[in-house]
Amino acid sequence: GENVEQHPxxxxxxxxxxxxxxxxxxxxxxxxFPWYKQELGKGPQLIIDIRSNVGEKxxxxxxxxxxxxxxxxxxxxxxTQPEDSAVYFCAxxxxxxxxxxxxxxxxxxxx
Amino acid sequence: GAGVSQTPSxxxxxxxxxxxxxxxxxxxxxxLYWYRQSLGQGxxxxxxxxxxxxxxxxxLPNDRFFAVRPEGSVSTLKIQRTERGDSAVYLCASSRTxxxxxxxxxxxxxxx
Numbered sequence: 001g002e003n004v005e006q007h008p009x010x011x012x013x014x015x016x017x018x019x020x021x022x023x024x025x026x027x028x029x030x031x032x033f034p035w036y037k038q039e040l041g042k043g044p045q046l047i048i049d050i051r052s053n054v055g056e057k058x059x060x061x062x063x064x065x066x067x068x069x070x071x072x073x074x075x076x077x078x079x080t081q082p083e084d085s086a087v088y089f090c091a092x093x094x095x096x097x098x099x100x101x102x103x104x105x106x107x108x109x110x111x
Numbered sequence: 112g113a114g115v116s117q118t119p120s121x122x123x124x125x126x127x128x129x130x131x132x133x134x135x136x137x138x139x140x141x142x143l144y145w146y147r148q149s150l151g152q153g154x155x156x157x158x159x160x161x162x163x164x165x166x167x168x169x170x171l172p173n174d175r176f177f178a179v180r181p182e183g184s185v186s187t188l189k190i191q192r193t194e195r196g197d198s199a200v201y202l203c204a205s206s207r208t209x210x211x212x213x214x215x216x217x218x219x220x221x222x223x
Contacts, residue, residue, distance in 0.1 A: 004153075006153075032210050034210075034211065034212070036214070041216075042216055042217075043115075043202055043214035043215050043216045043217050044154065044202070044214045045214070046211060046212075046213065046214075049210070049211060051210075089153050089154075091153075093210070095210055097159065097167065098144065098156035098159055098167065098170065099144075099146075099154070099156065099212060100156075101153030101154050101155070102153055103151075103152060103153050104151070104152070104153055
């Protein structure tokens with residue numbers, strides 16, 4: 001089955017700096033890659049996703065890049081704000097099936 | 112519109128008891144997923160429904176776990192003879208298409 005690895009497990013940045021979280025996957029058939037933000041005591045919230053026919057997608061301060069050849073994808077958050085502090089999860093899927101999640105990155109934005 | 116809702120938000124039970132966890136998906140979403148999340152980990156897949164039928168139940172850990180979705184909307188996850196290792200947050204997600212899944216807030220199950 002699919003194996004998703006996520007790094008780093010914890011990340012601290014100064015407010016206004018950028019944050020980058022990286023994930024790798026093993027199944028070349030995976031074609032859908034969402035990113036979720038999870039705040040304490042809440043369910044995961046979708047923040048951005050990318051499909052395998054696209055190399056990059058941007059939504060305001062958030063961007064995701066995908067390298068299918070290397071089987072890795074990354075989340076980029078620019079101009080970080082304290083409210084960006086949360087645990088972020090990447091996931092991979094073949095589409096219509098279960099998501100395979102990474103182990104999460106705890107992001108702390110220091111004011 | 113309303114998101115995915117799950118009840119109860121917290122459930123404390125004793126080892127050996129039976130529990131039911133409920134999920135109300137977003138209206139019109141035909142696909143429904145159950146995941147289990149242990150502390151410090153990402154969600155792990157349990158079962159996936161397309162309409163009323165279980166399309167994939169390969170993530171259920173053993174036969175103590177069972178889920179139903181009789182009318183293709185609300186789903187119930189049932190756990191028999193609970194064990195302390197079943198303690199986790201149980202998450203439900205729903206999807207209209209075959210991609211984007213929207214998660215509920217989860218039910219935190221504690222087995223004493």
